[in-house]
Amino acid sequence: MAEMMDMNVQYLSGVGPRRAALLKSELGIETVGDLLHLYPFRYIDRSSVQKIAEIIPDQAYIQIRATVRSARLLGKKGEPVTTDNVKFNLVNRLSVIVSDETGEMEVVFFKGIKWMYGRLIPGSEFIFFGKPTVFGNRINMVHPEVDAPDNAGTGILTGVYNSTEKLKTGGITGKVMNKLIGAALDMVLPTLKDTLPEYVIQEKGLVPLPYALRQIHFPTDRYALSKATYRLKFEELFLLQLSLLKQKFIRSRSSVGIPMPKVGEAFNICYNALPYELTGAQKRVIKEIREDLRSGRQMNRLLQGDVGSGKTMVAVLSALIAVGNGYQACIMAPTEVLSQQHFANVSKYLAPTGVKVALLTGSTGAAARREIHAGLEDGSIGILIGTHALIEDTVRFRRLGLAVIDEQHRFGVDQRARLWSKGADGTAPHILVMTATPIPRTLAMTLYGDLDVSVIDEMPPGRKPVVTRQFGENKRYALYRFMKDQIALGRQVFVVYPLIFESEKVDYQNLQKGYEDIVEQFPLPDYKVAIVHGQQSNEEKNFNMNAFAAGRANILVSTTVIEVGVDVPNASVMVIESAERFGLSQLHQLRGRVGRGSEASYCILMKGVKVSKESQKRLDLMCETEDGFVLAEEDMKMRGPGDMEGTQQSGLPITLNIASLAHDGQILSDARLYADHILDRDPDLSAPVNAPLAAELRKDKYLVRDYSKIS
Ligand code: ADP
Numbered sequence: 001m002a003e004m005m006d007m008n009v010q011y012l013s014g015v016g017p018r019r020a021a022l023l024k025s026e027l028g029i030e031t032v033g034d035l036l037h038l039y040p041f042r043y044i045d046r047s048s049v050q051k052i053a054e055i056i057p058d059q060a061y062i063q064i065r066a067t068v069r070s071a072r073l074l075g076k077k078g079e080p081v082t083t084d085n086v087k088f089n090l091v092n093r094l095s096v097i098v099s100d101e102t103g104e105m106e107v108v109f110f111k112g113i114k115w116m117y118g119r120l121i122p123g124s125e126f127i128f129f130g131k132p133t134v135f136g137n138r139i140n141m142v143h144p145e146v147d148a149p150d151n152a153g154t155g156i157l158t159g160v161y162n163s164t165e166k167l168k169t170g171g172i173t174g175k176v177m178n179k180l181i182g183a184a185l186d187m188v189l190p191t192l193k194d195t196l197p198e199y200v201i202q203e204k205g206l207v208p209l210p211y212a213l214r215q216i217h218f219p220t221d222r223y224a225l226s227k228a229t230y231r232l233k234f235e236e237l238f239l240l241q242l243s244l245l246k247q248k249f250i251r252s253r254s255s256v257g258i259p260m261p262k263v264g265e266a267f268n269i270c271y272n273a274l275p276y277e278l279t280g281a282q283k284r285v286i287k288e289i290r291e292d293l294r295s296g297r298q299m300n301r302l303l304q305g306d307v308g309s310g311k312t313m314v315a316v317l318s319a320l321i322a323v324g325n326g327y328q329a330c331i332m333a334p335t336e337v338l339s340q341q342h343f344a345n346v347s348k349y350l351a352p353t354g355v356k357v358a359l360l361t362g363s364t365g366a367a368a369r370r371e372i373h374a375g376l377e378d379g380s381i382g383i384l385i386g387t388h389a390l391i392e393d394t395v396r397f398r399r400l401g402l403a404v405i406d407e408q409h410r411f412g413v414d415q416r417a418r419l420w421s422k423g424a425d426g427t428a429p430h431i432l433v434m435t436a437t438p439i440p441r442t443l444a445m446t447l448y449g450d451l452d453v454s455v456i457d458e459m460p461p462g463r464k465p466v467v468t469r470q471f472g473e474n475k476r477y478a479l480y481r482f483m484k485d486q487i488a489l490g491r492q493v494f495v496v497y498p499l500i501f502e503s504e505k506v507d508y509q510n511l512q513k514g515y516e517d518i519v520e521q522f523p524l525p526d527y528k529v530a531i532v533h534g535q536q537s538n539e540e541k542n543f544n545m546n547a548f549a550a551g552r553a554n555i556l557v558s559t560t561v562i563e564v565g566v567d568v569p570n571a572s573v574m575v576i577e578s579a580e581r582f583g584l585s586q587l588h589q590l591r592g593r594v595g596r597g598s599e600a601s602y603c604i605l606m607k608g609v610k611v612s613k614e615s616q617k618r619l620d621l622m623c624e625t626e627d628g629f630v631l632a633e634e635d636m637k638m639r640g641p642g643d644m645e646g647t648q649q650s651g652l653p654i655t656l657n658i659a660s661l662a663h664d665g666q667i668l669s670d671a672r673l674y675a676d677h678i679l680d681r682d683p684d685l686s687a688p689v690n691a692p693l694a695a696e697l698r699k700d701k702y703l704v705r706d707y708s709k710i711s
């Protein structure tokens with residue numbers, strides 16, 4: 001019954017106000033339900049008892065059954081403290097020697113000494129449960145749990161819960177936790193109603209909730225545990241998908257969009273003048289967008305496509321549909337450099353169409369700005385390209401119909417929301433969000449559960465694979481020689497330094513030192529080296545960037561400002577310094593800067609002496625695959641979805657308690673399909689059989705913020 005679940009834990013037997021306060025401050029547990037939803041993060045198999053002689057150090061938790069041989073109280077320096085009239089404040093530790101028929105070992109306590117000393121009387125037998133460690137040459141166990149032999153763990157598998165030092169010193173040990181949860185189960189289960197309708201349980205072959213809760217905490221065996229785990233994961237993902245899809249349903253029924261029934265002349269002229277044929281994936285995505293635009297509903301589409309997959313062209317053609325229907329379009333990019341590049345490209349494509357394009361960034365002068373403002377208001381400018389300068393209040397469109405946002409993760413949610421209000425006649429413009437940070441499917445389904453997602457999963461023809469290698473410092477000379485060979489062939493080279501915190505002095509020193517080193521190795525007049533970083537003025541940055549883009553510099557030394565979008569087809573070598581400090585998706589983005597021309601390209605990952613296991617795995621993965629989606633999946637597995645680059649600011653709609661987006665993709669897809677199927681038959685969940693579902697979705701955690709405005 002709901003009321004039991006909602007009861008304050010304080011009233012649970014064995015808790016009381018003090019422990020209740022601890023549970024709240026340490027674990028955020030307030031109600032009995034919260035306690036029952038704290039699932040074990042692992043289980044200990046208490047069915048097996050090890051022999052002392054067979055213990056392997058640094059094993060996971062083990063259990064031995066042994067007799068106490070001696071118990072000694074030792075001082076700070078290991079000196080014995082006399083046992084008659086013991087002054088416990090002089091005692092540093094309790095050292096107990098225990099033995100079974102195969103051997104003996106030491107068990108040590110630093111806390112609760114007095115009590116343990118009284119309990120561990122030589123000659124008596126106990127079960128010791130803990131983690132074996134090596135001290136000196138011998139194996140010992142520090143602070144094991146101690147049980148009387150007939151009073152060991154209840155089930156075969158015992159749940160282990162997240163805990164903190166404060167909880168333990170406050171008396172809420174693992175064992176106490178097990179007891180409290182047992183008491184909570186006894187109280188709640190008899191009257192607990194299932195959160196899922198009976199027919200769902202039947203159709204999906206799930207176990208009932210009371211059984212699942214009992215088994216997740218106190219499994220009788222591994223099979224029962226797996227059934228319980230599956231049921232709880234399914235429920236979690238299913239309810240989440242149900243809530244997201246329901247919102248999507250409601251939005252698509254209610255969101256009026258600007259109708260754009262035709263493709264228009266400008267689109268056709270541009271299309272027919274393209275210097276290349278669109279890839280199948282580009283064509284498919286453009287078709288999806290066309291359908292959206294003429295539907296009469298507002299488009300909210302996320303376009304994912306790996307670096308170099310040709311998203312710009314999709315943006316341009318979409319913008320031209322808006323223009324062809326008498327509306328304006330804007331394309332917002334995160335950096336000045338990228339905006340300029342877009343502007344240059346788009347102008348080229350649009351030349352035969354006669355559509356007027358303008359560029360608006362932070363460095364656009366006052367006079368030019370006035371002219372642009374006027375052109376937007378009188379409608380003579382068809383497409384505006386720019387940085388976030390284009391969402392300022394002073395920028396007013398005559399008839400904005402479509403907004404494209406490139407590299408969406410660089411913009412904050414509120415910046416994106418401001419575009420929303422700039423639509424023609426107060427109607428929100430169609431929104432196309434583009435990202436080159438591939439988001440694993442499972443994450444996209446959840447993160448953008450109510451957006452439509454298009455994927456460009458095909459590269460333009462002729463792209464050669466980028467040969468990726470990792471070099472240690474000992475190969476630096478070989479690296480320079482290789483760079484010289486490439487430059488001799490007429491190619492250009494990127495050298496990127498990590499700048500994790502833009503203000504960090506050390507990083508700038510490294511960059512500066514690296515630059516000086518390169519200038520020394522690649523001297524004028526044979527070589528020209530440009531440098532770009534965040535502390536330069538915009539003019540300086542643009543000047544250097546342009547020098548490289550135009551081929552006047554052979555090498556561009558930079559921080560990650562070049563990460564996004566910049567296209568220099570003649571650059572065929574990407575050197576990443578201290579590559580171990582970059583995240584996987586950043587490395588992938590950087591590598592995407594090369595391999596754009598027809599020449600063989602290279603990505604050299606320079607690594608330091610000390611590389612953590614995790615970092616090494618990232619570098620290895622980079623050398624193994626160029627598939628952004630594979631890398632994104634791996635990244636998610638390694639870091640957990642909460643930390644995925646590009647997703648922090650949008651965050652997950654709800655915190656998952658038991659399911660994992662990285663590992664439970666199959667359950668997620670299944671749950672989503674099933675949720676879709678249910679909503680198909682009962683979009684409002686108003687049928688009596690679905691009452692439990694409707695009730696669940698009314699809970700706070702599903703009252704997610706308005707995702708329709710996520711873009
Ligand atoms: P991204 O998806 O990273 O934004 P771009 O739109 O910058 O990729 O495209 C990368 C490069 O590929 C550009 O030089 C562009 O002109 C080229 N390109 C795009 N589509 C095609 C195509 N269908 N065939 C050949 N080249 C293409």
Ligand code: MG
Nearest residue numbers: 311312406565
């Ligand atoms: Mg791009």
